[in-house]
Amino acid sequence: MSFKLYNYVLSGNCYKVRLFAGVLGINYDSIAVDFHPGQEHKSDDLMQLNPAGTLPIMIADDLVLTETSAMLIWMASKFDSDNTWWPATDAAKTAAIVQWLGFSSDLTSTIGEARLHTMLNRDVKIEKALADGIVALRRIEAQLTEQGLRGGAWLVGESPTIADIACFPYVALAPDAGLEHDDYPAIRNWLYAIRSLSGFVTMPGIHEVHELRNEGD
Amino acid sequence: MVTEPVGLSNNLPIKRVMPARVGDTDIAVWRSASGVVSAWLNRCPHRGMRLSHGFVRGESLACLYHGWQYGCDNKCKYIPAHPALEPPTTIQTMAYTVVEKHGVLWVSLDGTPEIPALFEKLQPVRSISFNCSNEDVLSALAETTLTCDDGQVLSASDMQSQNILILDNPQNKPKLAVLFQKSSAANVTAHLLADNSWSIDGLIRISRWCELVRRRAEIKIPDNRRNL
Amino acid sequence: MAGLERAKEDWYPIAIAGSTVDGEQLDTSLLGINITLHGDKDREISVTADGNNLPVQTRYDHVWTTFSENPRPLFDIPEADEAGRVLVPCGVVRVKCSPLRAVENFLDIAHFPFVHTDVLGAEPHTEVEPYDVKIDETIDEVIATKVKFFQPQAAKSAGDGIVTDYVYRVAAPMVSILYKTCPPKPGSQDVITLFVQPLDEETCNVWPWMALYDYENSMADMISFQQMIFVQDRSILENQLPRKLPLDPKMEIPTRADMTSIAYRRWLKRGGAIYGALTEAV
Amino acid sequence: MQETTTVQLTVLGDFRSGEYTDWVRHRANILDLTGWINTRDNNFVEIEICGNPILVEAFELACSIGPYSVTVRDIQVRTVSNGPYSCSAFEVR
Numbered sequence A: 001m002s003f004k005l006y007n008y009v010l011s012g013n014c015y016k017v018r019l020f021a022g023v024l025g026i027n028y029d030s031i032a033v034d035f036h037p038g039q040e041h042k043s044d045d046l047m048q049l050n051p052a053g054t055l056p057i058m059i060a061d062d063l064v065l066t067e068t069s070a071m072l073i074w075m076a077s078k079f080d081s082d083n084t085w086w087p088a089t090d091a092a093k094t095a096a097i098v099q100w101l102g103f104s105s106d107l108t109s110t111i112g113e114a115r116l117h118t119m120l121n122r123d124v125k126i127e128k129a130l131a132d133g134i135v136a137l138r139r140i141e142a143q144l145t146e147q148g149l150r151g152g153a154w155l156v157g158e159s160p161t162i163a164d165i166a167c168f169p170y171v172a173l174a175p176d177a178g179l180e181h182d183d184y185p186a187i188r189n190w191l192y193a194i195r196s197l198s199g200f201v202t203m204p205g206i207h208e209v210h211e212l213r214n215e216g217d
Numbered sequence B: 001m002v003t004e005p006v007g008l009s010n011n012l013p014i015k016r017v018m019p020a021r022v023g024d025t026d027i028a029v030w031r032s033a034s035g036v037v038s039a040w041l042n043r044c045p046h047r048g049m050r051l052s053h054g055f056v057r058g059e060s061l062a063c064l065y066h067g068w069q070y071g072c073d074n075k076c077k078y079i080p081a082h083p084a085l086e087p088p089t090t091i092q093t094m095a096y097t098v099v100e101k102h103g104v105l106w107v108s109l110d111g112t113p114e115i116p117a118l119f120e121k122l123q124p125v126r127s128i129s130f131n132c133s134n135e136d137v138l139s140a141l142a143e144t145t146l147t148c149d150d151g152q153v154l155s156a157s158d159m160q161s162q163n164i165l166i167l168d169n170p171q172n173k174p175k176l177a178v179l180f181q182k183s184s185a186a187n188v189t190a191h192l193l194a195d196n197s198w199s200i201d202g203l204i205r206i207s208r209w210c211e212l213v214r215r216r217a218e219i220k221i222p223d224n225r226r227n228l
Numbered sequence C: 001m002a003g004l005e006r007a008k009e010d011w012y013p014i015a016i017a018g019s020t021v022d023g024e025q026l027d028t029s030l031l032g033i034n035i036t037l038h039g040d041k042d043r044e045i046s047v048t049a050d051g052n053n054l055p056v057q058t059r060y061d062h063v064w065t066t067f068s069e070n071p072r073p074l075f076d077i078p079e080a081d082e083a084g085r086v087l088v089p090c091g092v093v094r095v096k097c098s099p100l101r102a103v104e105n106f107l108d109i110a111h112f113p114f115v116h117t118d119v120l121g122a123e124p125h126t127e128v129e130p131y132d133v134k135i136d137e138t139i140d141e142v143i144a145t146k147v148k149f150f151q152p153q154a155a156k157s158a159g160d161g162i163v164t165d166y167v168y169r170v171a172a173p174m175v176s177i178l179y180k181t182c183p184p185k186p187g188s189q190d191v192i193t194l195f196v197q198p199l200d201e202e203t204c205n206v207w208p209w210m211a212l213y214d215y216e217n218s219m220a221d222m223i224s225f226q227q228m229i230f231v232q233d234r235s236i237l238e239n240q241l242p243r244k245l246p247l248d249p250k251m252e253i254p255t256r257a258d259m260t261s262i263a264y265r266r267w268l269k270r271g272g273a274i275y276g277a278l279t280e281a282v
Numbered sequence D: 001m002q003e004t005t006t007v008q009l010t011v012l013g014d015f016r017s018g019e020y021t022d023w024v025r026h027r028a029n030i031l032d033l034t035g036w037i038n039t040r041d042n043n044f045v046e047i048e049i050c051g052n053p054i055l056v057e058a059f060e061l062a063c064s065i066g067p068y069s070v071t072v073r074d075i076q077v078r079t080v081s082n083g084p085y086s087c088s089a090f091e092v093r
Helices: A012-024 A045-051 A068-079 A091-120 A126-149 A162-172 A187-194 B132-140 B200-219 C099-106 C219-237 C256-271 D020-030 D052-062
Strands: A004-008 A029-032 A056-062 A063-065 B004-008 B016-022 B025-031 B036-041 B055-057 B060-062 B069-071 B076-078 B095-101 B104-108 B125-129 B145-147 B153-155 B162-168 B176-184 B186-196 C012-016 C025-030 C033-039 C045-049 C053-056 C054-057 C062-065 C086-089 C094-095 C132-136 C141-151 C162-172 C173-182 C189-200 C203-212 D005-014 D034-041 D044-051 D071-081 D090-092
Touching: A004 A012, A012 A068, A012 A091, A012 A162, A012 B025, A012 C054, A056 A068, A056 B153, A063 A068, A063 C054, A068 A091, A068 A162, A091 A162, A091 C094, A126 A187, A126 B200, A126 C256, A162 A187, A187 D020, B004 B016, B004 B025, B004 B125, B004 B176, B004 B186, B016 B055, B016 B104, B025 B104, B036 B104, B060 B076, B125 C173, B132 B176, B132 B186, B132 B200, B145 B200, B145 C132, B186 B200, C012 C025, C012 C033, C012 C189, C012 C203, C045 C054, C045 C062, C086 C219, C094 C219, C099 C173, C099 C189, C099 C203, C099 C219, C099 C256, C132 C256, C162 C256, C189 C219, C203 C219, C256 D071, D005 D052, D020 D034, D020 D044, D020 D052, D020 D090, D044 D052, D052 D071
Parallel strands: A004 A029, D034 D090
Antiparallel strands: A004 A056, A056 A063, B004 B104, B016 B025, B025 B036, B036 B095, B055 B060, B060 B069, B069 B076, B095 B104, B125 B186, B145 B153, B162 B176, B176 B186, C012 C062, C025 C033, C025 C189, C033 C045, C045 C053, C054 C062, C086 C203, C094 C203, C132 C141, C141 C162, C162 C173, C173 C189, C189 C203, D005 D044, D005 D071, D034 D044
């Protein structure tokens, strides 16, 4: 197996890794963690492994990775032989990608937090999380609009990168928190483009692309 | 009933469905594999699921919940739970008139579309939604200017109607057209079209100007009135 | 409010047993009324509404309360006490829909291929074969039997696809119990329930709970599986119009595949259990 | 050509609100079924319904609940024939 993932099915951050593994076509060991209701990520065993008490945790080679951006870079560097998802030798592109990797943590702290409240009853300052979530969605919408005017469909450059993988989950899951996609046409088209990628995997709240299955016709 | 612009054509590719609103009415707009556009009440007649969450299979839109399929004639074509059944033509969605013109999707709830005949050779730029009133957007527009590629400065003038704003040369060749889709007192969407004088950088400038207008428009309303 | 008095006669889940610590207070809502759960010494729990104590009991790994001094008895799940079963409380999921819609969806199998794709169903296996539904007057429950559906991965413990047999019970307006083929123990049935806490008529907390024969998977695996399934349903439930459950299906088109749904609505109507329901056609 | 069935329904309940007949006719029209309804009194309705068996079942299901103002206590179903039917619409008798 290529790596080991401490995983929670409803976590958008864990889903980044599951999704990228699907797209790259790589297998991994998944260990389910009872984040809710059991708070197992705060258990002694997992706190020993990851003192930050967060999920996911990736055991990759001799590394213990706890930040999803690091995981995505590691996976791309190791398994993407074409170097398109993380074009390491292209200074401008990698810099732009890292900007969006940073922004993806804003999505977690806004939409992700609002979703924990709205879906799993967690104690969160919901008004602020929702207001900041709208700001974040508008920023992605503006970027994708500009990319569309340039003729592109992705956050950076002409092909999908780990920036798209990192930002996709919490943008796609925004309706879980009550933030619908109705006002964001560029986001809707981008979500569809990612969902249509070969190897795409779903998570609860993000449905199968039934358009691409034809058995029912 | 006025005909509302609900979106830009290029934001609804073939085999896709999108949500839209005309006044209080929740609508699903979709485009079949062959390009036919339909606009329906956003509710599956079977069990009330929003059809905008559905998926297009060829010339039918399927509901995500139980997969019931409806064709471009609004009639039910297939019920997966009863695959042998040929559904009666009496099972159908609630359909509205939708017209595609000037690169814009227009929906009329009462069947008589009235589309302004002003625009020719305009290209879609973007749609943008505001959490404030139409008046707030108009007054923010009046405070801002936009510079064209040739250096000409556009400012809000020449209101054509409540729902359309033309910037520069209102008679026949606008450089920029702003179509307003009014959803509620606290929510309005603008669809922008530009003529072919704009470069890609110019179109991006228009997009950023929209953001500027929105910041100005939304700052006019106190936080406690803001519709989040 | 229509149906409120009737709804106050039932027991509702508000927490997982043992989840509160000494002195901890947890504010929640039940039937639109603010209530507070107090975790006290030795994990003894009390629940108050407006300063008054409400009846409390702990059963099926959950804390239950009611507004009635003389409530209807809590339903019975005899399997809960069978030796060898793993009891799995799955936590809470909040949904912006009528509590009755959450139960109705749980009784539905025709959506499996589209909402639980490749897990509980998959095209082209979409046909719903005839099954039996009755309202059992003696125990005042809705029972659906002989329900069969092809499932690619019926449970966490299932390998390849199998035809799964289902029996459904609606034991209270906001409680549904499902008995299904148990892959690792032929002849026995897994018990999967949906306990619904009505926050108000259009919002609910759903507490899935299971009693399984599964010795291979970890607790986290089993919880993950059930949370995956229910959260797949959540986005459907939040997008059904109207948000309350219509008892008059004039604007809907039920077919044989919706028999359990219609029996459930008839039973709610007959019993006056209309909290969360819409009584006029829409 | 899809198969056709004709069944008679005897519906017992409380129909005093008078809304059942229109409701049933509306349902027959949605499902493209023919036949008739005869309200004998406030507690007893007879319906004959003809069409595709799956749609006839859907019709029975809808009739078993009816509009909210109506209480359906029992519904008995009797197959009359499995062949073509002469009625071309749904009538109120």
